[in-house]
Amino acid sequence: MKTLFKQTALAAMIGLSTPALASVAYVSNEKDNTLSVIDTETQEVLETIDVGQRPRGILLSKDYTKLYICASDDDTVQVLDLATRKIVDTLPSGEDPEQFALHPNNKHLYIANEDDAIVTVVDVDTKDVLAQIDVGIEPEGMAVSPDGKWAVNTSETTSMLHWINTETFEIEKNIVVGQRPRHVEFSKDSKIAWASAEIGGTVHIIDVDNLEQIHEMSFKVPGVNQDRVQPVGIELTSDGKYAFVALGPSNHVAVVDAQTYEVLDYLLVGARVWQLDLDKDEKHLYTTNGVSGDVSVIDVEDMKVIKSIKVGRYPWGVVIDPTS
Amino acid sequence: MSFLSRTAATSLITLAAASPLQAENLDVRIGYLQWVPDQRPVLSNVIPEPEDAGLRGAELAINDNSTTGKFLGQTYSLQSEVADSEEGAIAAFDAMRENGFDLFVVNAPASTLKALTEKAGDNTLIFNAGAKDDALRTGQCHVNLLHTMPSYSMLTDALGQWLNQRRWDEVFLITGPTEADKGWADAFRRSAKRFGLEIVEDKPWTFDADLRRTASKELPLFTQASDYDAVVVADVRGDFGEYVPFNTWLPRPVVGTQGMSPVTWHRVVESWGAAQLQNRFRELADRDMNSEDYAAWAAIRSIGTAVTDLNSASTVDIRNFLFSDKFQLAAFKGRKVTYRDWNGQLRQPIPLVHPRGLVATAPFEGFLHPNTEMDTLGFDRPESKCRING
Numbered sequence: 121m122k123t124l125f126k127q128t129a130l131a132a133m134i135g136l137s138t139p140a141l142a143s144v145a146y147v148s149n150e151k152d153n154t155l156s157v158i159d160t161e162t163q164e165v166l167e168t169i170d171v172g173q174r175p176r177g178i179l180l181s182k183d184y185t186k187l188y189i190c191a192s193d194d195d196t197v198q199v200l201d202l203a204t205r206k207i208v209d210t211l212p213s214g215e216d217p218e219q220f221a222l223h224p225n226n227k228h229l230y231i232a233n234e235d236d237a238i239v240t241v242v243d244v245d246t247k248d249v250l251a252q253i254d255v256g257i258e259p260e261g262m263a264v265s266p267d268g269k270w271a272v273n274t275s276e277t278t279s280m281l282h283w284i285n286t287e288t289f290e291i292e293k294n295i296v297v298g299q300r301p302r303h304v305e306f307s308k309d310s311k312i313a314w315a316s317a318e319i320g321g322t323v324h325i326i327d328v329d330n331l332e333q334i335h336e337m338s339f340k341v342p343g344v345n346q347d348r349v350q351p352v353g354i355e356l357t358s359d360g361k362y363a364f365v366a367l368g369p370s371n372h373v374a375v376v377d378a379q380t381y382e383v384l385d386y387l388l389v390g391a392r393v394w395q396l397d398l399d400k401d402e403k404h405l406y407t408t409n410g411v412s413g414d415v416s417v418i419d420v421e422d423m424k425v426i427k428s429i430k431v432g433r434y435p436w437g438v439v440i441d442p443t444s
Numbered sequence: 445m446s447f448l449s450r451t452a453a454t455s456l457i458t459l460a461a462a463s464p465l466q467a468e469n470l471d472v473r474i475g476y477l478q479w480v481p482d483q484r485p486v487l488s489n490v491i492p493e494p495e496d497a498g499l500r501g502a503e504l505a506i507n508d509n510s511t512t513g514k515f516l517g518q519t520y521s522l523q524s525e526v527a528d529s530e531e532g533a534i535a536a537f538d539a540m541r542e543n544g545f546d547l548f549v550v551n552a553p554a555s556t557l558k559a560l561t562e563k564a565g566d567n568t569l570i571f572n573a574g575a576k577d578d579a580l581r582t583g584q585c586h587v588n589l590l591h592t593m594p595s596y597s598m599l600t601d602a603l604g605q606w607l608n609q610r611r612w613d614e615v616f617l618i619t620g621p622t623e624a625d626k627g628w629a630d631a632f633r634r635s636a637k638r639f640g641l642e643i644v645e646d647k648p649w650t651f652d653a654d655l656r657r658t659a660s661k662e663l664p665l666f667t668q669a670s671d672y673d674a675v676v677v678a679d680v681r682g683d684f685g686e687y688v689p690f691n692t693w694l695p696r697p698v699v700g701t702q703g704m705s706p707v708t709w710h711r712v713v714e715s716w717g718a719a720q721l722q723n724r725f726r727e728l729a730d731r732d733m734n735s736e737d738y739a740a741w742a743a744i745r746s747i748g749t750a751v752t753d754l755n756s757a758s759t760v761d762i763r764n765f766l767f768s769d770k771f772q773l774a775a776f777k778g779r780k781v782t783y784r785d786w787n788g789q790l791r792q793p794i795p796l797v798h799p800r801g802l803v804a805t806a807p808f809e810g811f812l813h814p815n816t817e818m819d820t821l822g823f824d825r826p827e828s829k830c831r832i833n834g
Contacts, residue, residue, distance in 0.1 A: 216723075235723050237511055257511045258720050276717060277774065278512040279752070294515040296752060300717070300774040319774035345817055347779040369778070 143399065145406050145440040146187055147415055148175040149432025155189070156415075156431040157205070158406075160399050160440060163417055163427050169205055172198050177219035177262075178437040181244075182226040187439070188244075190217040190231070197231065197242070202441065211247055214240035219303075221262040221271065223286060230271045230284070232259035239273050239282075241289060251289035255282045263304035263313070265328065274301035274315060281315055281324075283331060293331045298322040303395075305354040305363075307378075314363060316351035323351050323365055325381060337376070341386050344370045353395035357402055357420070364405055364418075366393040373407055373416075375423055387425055389416035394435070400442035408435035469517050472509070472547070472757040474744060475540040476502045476524040477560075479533035479552040480574070488686040493734075498551035498573055499524055500729040501737030505744030507728070512752055520748065530556045537563065546759050549573050549743045551736055554580055561586040569759040571743035574736060577627055581787045582823050585830035588759075590766070590788040592746070593739040596631035598822035599706040602794035602806030603676075603699060604635030605820070606706075609808050612673035612697075616645045618666075618688065624680035625649075628701060632676060643676075645669045649684055663691035676700040703798065706806070709738030710797040718776040742775055742790060746783075749773055767833055778805065779818070787830035791818040 144166065145158040153175060157167040172191025179188050180202075187200040190213070197217055199209040213220075214233035217240075221230045228250065231240045237257050241250040256278025264271045264286065271284040279301060283293040298320020305314045306328070313326040325335040339349050350368030356378060357363075363376040369392045375385040390409025398405050398420070405418040409428075415435060417427040478498055494500075502522055509520040523545065525536035533552055537560050540548070546567050550557055551574035561570055572580065572591040581595050607613060615636070619629040636643050651662060667675060667688075675692050677700035679685030685702030697703060711722060711732035721741075725733040733741075749772075750765040751757055765771055772780040777793040784791055796803045807817045819825075 216720075234720055235727075256515065257508050257724075258717065275512075276720075277508055278515070279749075279774070280512070280515060282515075291515075296516075299749075299772045299780060319780045320772060321780075347816070347818075 143441070143444045145397070145399070145415070145438055146178055147406075147408060147431050147435045148178045148189065148437045150174055150176055150410070150434040150436040152432035152434070154432045155187075155200070156435070158415065158429060158431075160404065160406075163429055165429060165431060167205065168432065169200070171200070171207065172196060176436045177217070178439055179220065179222055180439055180441060182222065182224065184441055184443040188220065188222070188229065190220060192216050192218055192234070197229070199244075202444075211242050211244060212240075212249055213242065214238060214249075214252065218260055219262045221264045223264050223271070224266060224268045228264075228286070230262050230264060230273070232262045232273055234258050234260060237275070239271070239284065241271075253282075253284060253289055253291065255291070256280050261301060261303040261315070263306055265306045265310040265313070266308055267310040269310070270328065272304045272313060272315075274304060276300045276302070276318075279317070279320075281313075281326070295324075295326065295331065295333065297324045297333075298336075302352045303354055305356055307356060307360065308358050314354045314356070316354055316365065318350045318352055318368060321346065321349050321351065323354065323376075335381050337381050337383075339365070339367060339370075339374050339383060339386075341367065341370045341372045341374075344372070352393075353407075355396045355398055355405065357398065359402075362420075364396055366396050366407060368392055368394070369411075371409075373405075373418065385423055387418055387423065389418070389425055390414045390428055395437050397438045397440050399440045406438050406440065408438045410434045410436065469519060470751070470755060470757060472513075472518060472520045472747065472751055473545055474502075474506070474520065474522050474747060475537070475545040475548045476522055476740065477527065477533050477536055477548060477550045477552060478525070478574075479527040479530060479556055481553060483681045486681055486683040488682050488684070490686075493682075494731055496526070496729070497734050498736035498740045499526060500725070500731075501573075501733065501739070501741035502549055502744055504725050504728050504733075504737070505741040505748065508724075508741075508745060509748030509751075512748060516752065516755070518751055518755070520744075522744075530559065534559055534563070541565075541568070547747055547757070547762070549740050551740060554584075557589070558584065561589050564588060567759050569763055571740075571746070573739035573743050576624075578631060578823065581789050582828045582830065585787045585828075585832050587832045588763070589832075590743070590746075590783060590790070592742040592790045593735070594708050594792060594794060595789065595822050596628050597634060598789075598792075599708075599794060600628065600632040600635040601638065601821045602706040602796060603632070604639035604641060605806050605808050605811050606796055606804055607641055607674060607699070608639040609810065613641045614644050614672045615641055616647075616667060616669055616672040616675045616692075616696075617643050618647055618649055618675065618677050618679075618685075620649045620679040620681075620683055620685070622681060625678045628680055629678035632678060632700070644672050649679070651684070659687040659691050663688060664693045667691075667693040669693070672696060674699050675703075677702050704796055704803055705798075706794045706796050708735035708792075708794070709733060710735070710795060710802075712797050712800065712802045713776070713795050714802075716776050716778040717774075721776045742773065742781070742792075745775070746771075746773055746790075781818075784819070784825070785833045786825045787823070787828050788832055789822065791816065791821075793818065794821060 173193035256275025258276035261274035298317025391411035
């Protein structure tokens with residue numbers, strides 16, 4: 121009787137951890153060398169997967185069958201098969217890959233090599249290195265516009281956005297922004313790019329047609345010393361209504377009107393909020409909080425933090441598989 | 445698994461070079477002067493200090509600036525002189541000035557620094573990346589002298605705040621015989637008063653025995669007292685201080701210039717992107733980056749940040765920019781760092797470290813300041829007579 125119950129429970133647990141059944145979020149834990157897999161319905165950790173050393177940037181292939189992982193201290197990009205949740209391959213990445221971005225062609229992976237001041241472009245199918253492009257010191261943020269025309273890299277110590285033509289792999293424009301630019305996010309129509317500057321405390325809005333800055337945002341979190349307000353991750357809703365900006369050690373996420381660039385609210389999350397991602401119907405926003413070692417879940421309709429989920433040490437990146 | 449090295453890759457692929465934005469080139473020339481007096485023999489000579497401390501930090505910053513500069517048509521060059529006397533340093537300064545240099549980074553004692561600033565013209569800008577003397581920040585300021593090296597009082601205030609927040613408020617102070625030791629200890633006594641610490645014993649170090657043989661016998665007796673929470677050592681050159689930990693009369697931690705120390709920089713600092721700076725430095729210098737390296741690096745990066753924005757290397761423009769709201773330097777310490785407008789001191793967080801780990805970073809939450817928490821470290825505006833910006 122008892123044994124039978126146990127077996128049923130076990131079967132149920134195995135059932136739960138089968139990828140196809142649950143919508144899941146993947147979180148890279150920088151100082152644990154693991155990924156936490158979170159069930160977005162129960163908002164609990166399903167599984168913890170061992171990966172390479174110092175995993176930071178993570179992203180999904182365009183067909184949602186693979187997860188790419190920057191294993192920074194292994195100088196490689198690992199490929200996780202989503203069906204089996206096993207590491208099935210590695211890609212050449214150049215040294216110390218931190219962030220990367222996949223071209224809409226699902227083939228060209230743009231990798232920022234933080235220690236080498238270059239961006240490496242790899243074909244994920246052939247594993248050929250297509251180009252290495254000299255950029256500023258400490259390349260960090262990487263983004264490719266949804267229309268595939270531009271790859272943008274941020275260099276932290278040089279404080280620039282480098283605009284790389286994806287056909288020629290050449291830099292066509294450098295835009296100086298605030299100190300320590302970290303992340304770039306494009307609007308769905310590829311017309312606007314949002315770039316965060318961590319130490320500058322600013323977010324720069326770039327008109328992509330003219331490659332000119334059209335607006336500069338700053339933030340004031342009540343009761344928080346100004347130099348702790350450090351914008352890092354940015355996430356945009358697809359309806360063009362909201363932008364969410366993770367404000368690092370201020371432990372807040374700013375909710376921004378994506379049309380007027382006005383800050384609507386500041387939401388208190390865990391300590392040193394880093395990256396964020398929306399779930400598939402954009403009802404919930406997940407944030408990684410490095411110092412507190414957890415993920416906060418924000419209800420987008422109510423603009424309230426509804427849960428925090430304990431993950432590994434120093435969670436860095438988060439992506440949610442919209443097909444699961 | 446073959447990982448792709450930079451050199452291997454270049455032969456395989458086309459290297460896309462970036463085209464500069466500006467056609468005309470701006471060359472920024474910076475002079476680096478170092479004169480570090482002989483520290484005299486020390487008992488603890490097991491781990492010697494690198495002789496190029498400071499210089500290699502300056503070189504790294506020139507590289508960092510140049511990488512940014514290549515996108516903007518700006519180049520940076522460094523002329524360095526490691527002198528073996530004050531006269532040598534002054535002669536090198538004169539020669540560089542005659543060759544048109546007006547931006548200098550100096551790692552030298554306060555007296556040499558004063559001699560240089562007196563000789564410097566209106567259009568010269570000097571960064572102090574060596575002398576920690578509080579007098580240079582409280583009375584003997586100079587309009588064209590900035591400090592990227594923290595003062596003794598910034599370091600001891602960091603320690604004082606930490607002792608206060610740990611509630612370890614009764615301390616036993618041991619002070620070495622040198623001027624630097626006295627400078628450090630005076631700063632600590634002031635910190636003790638500010639942060640409510642009681643110095644239960646304040647003893648000068650007078651022993652001259654070789655402690656490698658007798659530390660275990662001599663130090664327990666030397667540190668006898670009814671009670672204290674911690675022993676604070678003021679031994680700047682590292683003569684006897686390394687022998688204090690584990691040899692105290694009472695089982696208490698040792699802090700100060702040895703044990704757990706407040707420092708400008710240390711290899712164990714790795715947060716806020718510092719790991720990348722440490723890696724770059726190690727690749728350049730084949731050793732760990734230390735406080736002198738960091739101070740020289742911060743000085744030249746300050747210049748670089750100003751030149752990036754101004755596209756000018758005029759010392760007047762640079763100086764104005766460094767004191768303006770527009771200046772912010774990402775200095776790998778978790779917050780942007782700026783210059784105090786009354787005395788030219790770079791405000792900065794202070795890491796508290798032991799040889800293999802970071803303990804904490806000051807300023808600590810709860811030590812309030814009307815303008816910025818970072819001004820809870822060191823002499824604040826009302827406590828300093830300096831007004832270098834009027």
